[in-house]
Amino acid sequence: MRIDVYIDDATEPFQTITPPERFNLDTSILSDGRHELRLVAVDSDGATSERRVPFTVQNGPAIAVHGLRDNDTVAGELALLANAYGARAGDTFEPTRIETPAPIPTWAWVLFLGIFAWGAGYVALELEQRDALPLVANNAAVAATNTGATAADWAELGAQVYGNTCSSCHQIAGGGLAGVFPSLIDNPAVLDPNPTDHINAIIHGLSGKVIDGVSYPGPMPPFGGILSDEEVAAVVNHERTQWGNNAPLVTAGDVAALRN
Numbered sequence: 001m002r003i004d005v006y007i008d009d010a011t012e013p014f015q016t017i018t019p020p021e022r023f024n025l026d027t028s029i030l031s032d033g034r035h036e037l038r039l040v041a042v043d044s045d046g047a048t049s050e051r052r053v054p055f056t057v058q059n060g061p062a063i064a065v066h067g068l069r070d071n072d073t074v075a076g077e078l079a080l081l082a083n084a085y086g087a088r089a090g091d092t093f094e095p096t097r098i099e100t101p102a103p104i105p106t107w108a109w110v111l112f113l114g115i116f117a118w119g120a121g122y123v124a125l126e127l128e129q130r131d132a133l134p135l136v137a138n139n140a141a142v143a144a145t146n147t148g149a150t151a152a153d154w155a156e157l158g159a160q161v162y163g164n165t166c167s168s169c170h171q172i173a174g175g176g177l178a179g180v181f182p183s184l185i186d187n188p189a190v191l192d193p194n195p196t197d198h199i200n201a202i203i204h205g206l207s208g209k210v211i212d213g214v215s216y217p218g219p220m221p222p223f224g225g226i227l228s229d230e231e232v233a234a235v236v237n238h239e240r241t242q243w244g245n246n247a248p249l250v251t252a253g254d255v256a257a258l259r260n
């Protein structure tokens with residue numbers, strides 16, 4: 001097997017190689033412009049096949065222009081930037097020499113401003129939610145002292161407290177993380193008609209308790225100093241009514257009684 005290598009329409013190969021083999025093509029002997037590399041493989045039976053690779057030679061310096069593209073429609077005065085780069089024959093290729101200092105394109109600015117606006121909006125929304133929390137808590141407190149809480153009063157607050165304070169460990173769907181944070185679905189303390197363990201775990205924290213045969217490596221931190229009686233009652237009721245759980249509800253008074 002051999003490969004005859006031709007340039008353009010030459011009838012004599014400029015190189016004959018035994019594949020696979022490296023060879024050099026010196027473009028400096030070619031004129032600038034379009035050329036074609038033609039490889040003809042000949043096997044031992046004399047059967048041949050041919051492959052053509054068109055290419056362009058430019059041994060002078062390359063030219064880059066920013067500010068005007070092919071066939072642009074323009075008016076008035078144009079601010080253009082031109083750069084030329086090239087290597088003498090035999091120089092090695094240096095990428096930094098072909099970097100033309102172009103201005104930052106408009107789309108990059110638009111993208112940057114879009115991301116910035118999104119970030120600012122996100123922060124504003126976060127702050128708004130933080131302000132809203134004590135407000136809802138106050139409403140619930142008023143309702144609780146007046147008439148006794150109804151479902152609608154604690155439902156929103158309970159979901160909010162759970163989402164902000166508990167879901168990082170017990171997960172928003174209540175399933176916990178196996179072996180790390182217990183599931184609150186069918187959890188004995190959550191389903192217990194006597195809410196003492198459930199409330200105590202939240203206001204005083206919990207560690208070392210074996211739950212359904214599993215002992216958990218880390219403690220549950222206490223939230224008594226962070227959450228009001230109404231907020232604890234609301235999150236307890238949330239857990240007692242979510243994810244298929246169905247256990248008797250508690251009041252802020254039940255929580256207050258276990259504070260000490």
Ligand code: HEC
Binds near residue numbers: 165180198209211215
């Ligand atoms: C930092 C992670 C973490 C956070 C946040 C957290 N818990 Fe826990 N929770 C745990 C761990 C760990 C346990 C198991 C502790 C043990 O068994 O000793 C647990 C146990 C419980 C239990 C079972 C109590 C029992 O006696 O079986 C309940 C109910 C509970 N958590 C509710 C909540 C509520 C409500 C919140 C939010 C106010 C909350 N948890 C926030 C980690 C957490």
